[in-house]
Amino acid sequence: AQSVTQLGSHVSVSEGALVLLRCNYSSSVPPYLFWYVQYPNQGLQLLLKYTTGATLVKGINGFEAEFKKSETSFHLTKPSAHMSDAAEYFCAVRRNTPLVFGKGTRLSVIA
């Protein structure tokens, strides 16, 4: 079975500060990992994904994530937060199954 744990249901950062959203996964097979973003009253939009190859993955809006097998982690980072980054972020895992999502982390950006 596959599962995802997102540490911190709510993260607050100042505008211009580093964003770090944590995700740890559990999978009995090599996982495919995803980060989605959800803005208020919207559906989920893909930020980035890891399938195979380079473990540092770059996505949209300046976000990136690094797959660390030894730590079973796939943390999401952005060097400098913008006000427009305020949203809910979901980590998800998939390998021959439907996407399994974490509980989500709400990111607030303070001016």
Added chain:
Amino acid sequence: DAGVIQSPRHEVTEMGQEVTLRCKLISGHNSLFWYRQTMMRGLELLIYFNNNVPIDDSGMPEDRFSAKMPNASFSTLKIQPSEPRDSAVYFCASTLQGLNTEAFFGQGTRLTVV
């Protein structure tokens, strides 16, 4: 492509009424997923289809819930009778089967049962 299209965007209904949510897949996609989002439970997979065939409906909460794919591009999720605890946002998503690619989500239907 217009993406995954869900209708209606909002639905308010009285307890006991039948509710039908609709979803149009992205052209060429052959896997369809229905998710429910609530504050308490987050995103839960209700059911998914491959090539119009239901593969796993273990997430469907009760017999009051049913889902169909009458053709390759369209799906419905029906709740009959509806209850206040069914209030949630329902998402459908589509993807290409077997490629472990990302799923593309619709905008969701916000259901309120009063």
